[in-house]
Amino acid sequence: MPYYIAVGSLLVECNHFGGIPTDLESFQRTQYLMGEDLLALKDGTLGGYFEVLCKPDAGFEIVPTLAATACPGGLVTDQAYEHIKKTILAAISAARQDGKLDAVLLALHGSAASESHCDLEGDLLAAVRSLVGQATPVVATLDLHAHITQDMVEHADVLIAWETYPHRDARETGMRGAQAIQDILSGALTPAMAMGVAPVLVGAINGTTDGTGPFAATMQMAKRMETGINVYSTSAFLVHPYLDAPEMGGGGLVVTNGDQNLADRLAGEIAEFYWAQRFDLEPELFGIDQAIELGLTNQGPVVLVETADCCGGGAAGDSVQLLPSLIELGKDTPSVIPVVDREAAAQCHAAGVGAKLQLQIGHRHDPKWGVPMLVDAEVLNLTDGCFIYEGGIWDGCEGNMGPAAVVKVAGVHVCLASFPTYEWCGEQYPSLGIDVSQMKFIIAKNPMNYRMAFQDCSQCFMVLDTRGPTPATCKNLPYTQKVRPAFPWDVEVKNPVRIMS
Ligand SMILES: [Zn+2]
Structure with a gap:
């Protein structure tokens, strides 16, 4: 038996x-x-x-x-x-x-x-x-x-x-x-x-x-x-x-x-x-403008880690908090940022490759963390959003962003996806026709895997102190349950360890 x-x-x-x-x-x-x-x-x-x-x-x-x-x-x-x-x-x-x-x-x-x-x-x-x-x-x-x-x-x-x-x-x-x-x-x-x-x-x-x-x-x-x-x-x-x-x-x-x-x-x-x-x-953090200004003095691509908007941690991936500074301070330096925005992606698919249009993008799916931004965009590429993971827990599995688009806003390539996807080794980018090694600023929305994804093309990583549901530090998150006493708020706790059996 x-x-x-x-x-x-x-x-x-x-x-x-x-x-x-x-x-x-x-x-x-x-x-x-x-x-x-x-x-x-x-x-x-x-x-x-x-x-x-x-x-x-x-x-x-x-x-x-x-x-x-x-x-x-x-x-x-x-x-x-x-x-x-x-x-x-x-x-x-x-x-x-x-x-x-x-x-x-x-x-x-x-x-x-x-x-x-x-x-x-x-x-x-x-x-x-x-x-x-x-x-x-x-x-x-x-x-x-x-x-x-x-x-x-x-x-x-x-x-x-x-x-x-x-x-x-x-x-x-x-x-x-x-x-x-x-x-x-x-x-x-x-x-x-x-x-x-x-x-x-x-x-x-x-x-x-x-x-x-x-x-x-x-x-x-x-x-x-x-x-x-x-x-x-x-x-x-x-x-x-x-x-x-x-x-x-x-x-x-x-x-x-x-x-x-x-x-x-x-x-x-x-x-x-x-x-x-x-x-x-606890990590060392940079402000957005500070990181971009420092990055401009660095030779080669710079990875800006906006972990506060990490799809792999449950965030919507729809933040455009960096976009104004990338346009303003970065001038026409080529940059790439992923943004989940189903409606903007659909508008791009309706308009077609080469179309120039005004788009309202960002903070649409989880609007608590910022306001949408109105941009003049040119549609560079459209895909069905499918890609294959190469390694990790989903090795060989298909990822599905849903209908996706790449639009150019000033020097910034905005990768618009319809659905959030877990980021492993940057597989989304080649599927969208993006060569990250050609970018000055690569915006990574995860706290860890960016190292593997971009280590071949960049030696400069800066973790940003931005708002969102998956921030680099938990200090400002609005917990309502009894989480304290706990680090980072309470640096010393009497008998900190509790055993469950
Ligand atoms: Zn995990």
């Missing part, structure tokens, strides 16, 4: 401060697969699951539930979440009634939120647990930007997170999650789990796991513990700080083989170490 493993995913990172609501269509546009289509997945976290579980003679049979992935955005609508949850639970319930359910394995992000649930994954895991009972193992894999909650720790047997940022190890993490299922079912692992949380709310600018930075050091410290006796797995977290949920923080999660005290102690040690890194996690 094989072991039957219910497999599914709900992968989206949400933003409480802005972004476009994440509805069912947002998932359908990115990934929404069931049955044979789900089972055919070769890449990503689920590809990793199947590599382990579908080996000949491994003795597992997959029960497909639902694989749902969307680009980060605003809150998941209640309608979309309830539909997805119901679909996953119905498939698990049907398998259970047929006597074909031995474990549940889910690929989750960890920082999703719906209109009604600020801890979406905690709610989903609690629902799964209440359906399958305590005796059926439930394992979930997560992004290292997860917001780990008591419900998540309580209702999963094992949580395992990605180890890399920029994220490159979705598949490997999937394999580790599947291995955990295998080890529990074989009796080799009796998991005891704990999460240590330190109240640090910082953007991801200094959050790489490559090299020697503060989060890299935290990850390496956590990973060294994996060699210890009875330690099954360790994960380090830099929480996605753009949720507005109580008691958020980063730190470490430890799974041991049956030793709760050890899990508690090691999780606390990782969180203490992470807390000690807090000052190095």
Whole structure:
């Protein structure tokens, strides 16, 4: 008799401060697969699951539930979440009634939120647990930007997170999650789990796991513990700080083989170490005009990082805050900026290549952060907005900006997309006919991946202090939940680390 493993995913990172609501269509546009289509997945976290579980003679049979992935955005609508949850639970319930359910394995992000649930994954895991009972193992894999909650720790047997940022190890993490299922079912692992949380709310600018930075050091410290006796797995977290949920923080999660005290102690040690890194996690920032003036004195292309409008962090990607200064100070220096604006893109498609027209652009989808700008534009290129990711968690997958246009406004090439898309290595630009190496200023709207995308053409990166739902510093975000005491507001906190188990 094989072991039957219910497999599914709900992968989206949400933003409480802005972004476009994440509805069912947002998932359908990115990934929404069931049955044979789900089972055919070769890449990503689920590809990793199947590599382990579908080996000949491994003795597992997959029960497909639902694989749902969307680009980060605003809150998941209640309608979309309830539909997805119901679909996953119905498939698990049907398998259970047929006597074909031995474990549940889910690929989750960890920082999703719906209109009604600020801890979406905690709610989903609690629902799964209440359906399958305590005796059926439930394992979930997560992004290292997860917001780990008591419900998540309580209702999963094992949580395992990605180890890399920029994220490159979705598949490997999937394999580790599947291995955990295998080890529990074989009796080799009796998991005891704990999460240590330190109240640090910082953007991801200094959050790489490559090299020697503060989060890299935290990850390496956590990973060294994996060699210890009875330690099954360790994960380090830099929480996605753009949720507005109580008691958020980063730190470490430890799974041991049956030793709760050890899990508690090691999780606390990782969180203490992470807390000690807090000052190095806050980035150095530049004002817009200051950065452009400095950039003009620099030879070669300059990357201006407007992380406050990061689609990969849930923002709408529709900011034009830099445009007036780029036109005014940059004169006719060639620059490129991505802007999500469905209506402006549609107007360009109606007008055609070569048309000159007046356009109202920007701040249309999430108008809280600025006002649209009226510009004289020339349409240089029109595309269907499709491109292929080359690497990362979506390697080989198609990205879809929807109808897209490149317009020239003074010296600035404005890339207009209809929908936000995650930025990995700048794949959007070649698809639009843009050669970034020919630009003086490249506006990057992400806190990390710009390094990979533009390192071949630029040595000069400046992170901007701009307004938006994914800013470089969290200092000015209007949190309403009990997030304090926490860094960066409270630089010293008595007993900062909290343990959940
Ligand atoms: Zn992440």
